[in-house]
Amino acid sequence: MLTTLFALLYYVAFAIFVGGVAYRIWEYWNTPKPANIPTTPAPTTRLGVAWRMFKEVLFFESLWKGNKWIWIFAQLFHASLWLIIIRHARYFLDPVPTIVVLAQPFGKYAGLTFVLGALGLLARRMFVPRVRYISAPSDYLMLLLFIGIGFSGLMMTFVNHTDIVAVKAFFLGLMTFNWQPLPSTLPLLVHLGLVAIWMIIFPFSKLLHAPGIFFSPTRNMPDNPREKFQPVPWLPPVDQVEYDPPHGS
């Protein structure tokens, strides 16, 4: 029963996540960038843009200029998330790749820093008046969701060990359409339930910032409007226009 429920939940969540994000990317991709509008000074070449993007995505370069506290908490949060994702790959891959094995010991503690980062961001949201002003209920809930995911995960790692072999069997079973029973411990069910919610809301929420940053015109365009002619797609070409008549002089 529980196994069936979670199996179906995960199929649905996964479909929404992948389909939704793919759809959004398709949308962004197909929306024109009618003018060359990088925030300057900006690199003038594609390679330069790749470097700028690399620094933004990994090191949050702009955020560093903007606010050191947010940067610290955001880095804690996102760097931990990377480690956690790598660590969790062992539930889906058999055999487990070396890099995932190497990440194990760090991944374990990344759970702690992940929750810490989220708590820091939550504290800012609650106690910095400017940030409180711009926060909607969904912004708090989003952080609580992450804290919930992190906390339930930590419970399993440090307090109430789960039968991870069975968990792995469950997920491998999902992937091969050969369902295996899911251990029914509370932290695990909470953990998996929240992760499914996260996947479902992803394509409809600000979580889109993750794929979105790569499409941001102020960051991903090389600064070359003079060098390269980039016409506005919906305006007629210049040889088909009418000019304003000269003024009587």
Add this chain to the structure above:
Amino acid sequence: MSELEKNPEAAAEELPPEALEDPLYFDPEPKEGASAHIRSFPAAPEFMEPLGYPGERPENWKEVALNKMKDLRGKFRSFRLFLDICVKCGACTDKCHYYMGTADPRNMPVGRQDLLRSVYRRYFTLPGKWFPSLVGARDLTEEVLDEWYTYYFQCSECRRCSVYCPYGIDTAEITMAAREILDSVGYGMKYTNEIITKVFKVGNNLGLPKPALESTLEDLEEEIEDDTGVKVRLPLDEPADILLVTPSADFFAEPHIDGLIGYAKVFHATGAKWTLSSYASEAANFAMFIGSYENMRRIALRIRKAAIDLGVKRIIIGECGHAWRAAYQFLNTLAGPFDFLDPNYPVPQHICEYTWDAIQKGQLKFDKSQNDWIKLTFHDSCNVARASRMGDYPGGQFDIPRNILKAVCNHYYDMPEGTIKEETLCCGGGGGLLTDDLMELRKKGGSPRMKALKQVAEEYGVNKMAAICAICKTQFSKIMPEFGFGMDDIMSVHQLVSNAIILPGSEQEKELMEQEEKEEAADAAE
């Protein structure tokens, strides 16, 4: 009315000392509605229709506005993406000079975006349709429309916020879209739309017809001749190699006009064949401020036509912040390709690029001591700093004007870090806000820049600030007296060039030679 307005002096006493000194000071406690009363005058129908907008608000305005939003969302990736991906991190909240000056949270960049994002969410996203209060979505009502009008005309589209946002979210893009939506329901702004109408009718923002331009230019030629003994031409509508397009304030206002004299002298000294055009007598493009590509193009096409008609090989743009953005980022895009011009030069080129080039080639001679009474600083105009480039490497827009200033002036000092270059603070009057009805906002928004200036004035004795933007110059000459400076403490970059330049055959050259001879004689006598 807020406490602050009732009793401004009491409020001033309560302010912490850093509020008066730190240019980047912001009120940690947002004061909701603190600038809600600052509203520009809306445009009359006669200034809406020529731009292709309805003169009155249509019956079905709501539908029209939402359709416009849908339309823009399909046309501008920036608009769609920025509305979607803001995570409300708050990094931008203290970065807007209007927030620093007013403490109104709707002037925090993300606060400004949210005015529109909330409506976008309500009508264009699932969560907003299903759970509006959960995600801060709201219906489009007349109050919302009024709020848009108020706060989207409290943004100078300076892009300072986009520097600090982890996703590069540029509130200026949202502001432009919001203004376009407002215009589409007949709710335009008087100042911007009146000016655009004037360009269509007469050719420039100031409404100067050709005869007025001719006589101004003649006067300037006389003035230069009186001053230097050299006949320097300011040609209008003559066939030439270079078309100079400059903001029309350069024909009229102080200190702009001294900048125009500077360009003329530089062209003269380099032996260039250049001309102004009465048809394209405006480099500014106010249609950019209201986010209208159609109108922006109509204005940009004037430059193209003038270039063709006058048979020029190059286009050079005079000192102006947003005009340089309109030219740099949009001219080629909207009115290009310019394959009929000389491919050896970028299209368009900035007058500072031209002058710096001439300085490097040794074509210009200066007597820097003419500017010795000046201790100078430079205001990076935000549109030049964050929406354009000069020269062939990123950041050239910071170096080239400074290089020119240092070549003509012995005492140069930069304002504090965090207030210059890519982080520069707007003058407070850009983006179509340079109108008397917004004076209070202009003063408040200009205060961070003024505090930065005060710092270098106290530390180094700086007494003049140079700028390369027509709007900045006008704005500063208006607000500087409020902050204890003189209205002529703002100067054009090419005004300083003009002060120091030694034209071949001029009085100044003679004087300089005599002086040198005397010095040599004195040396020989020793």
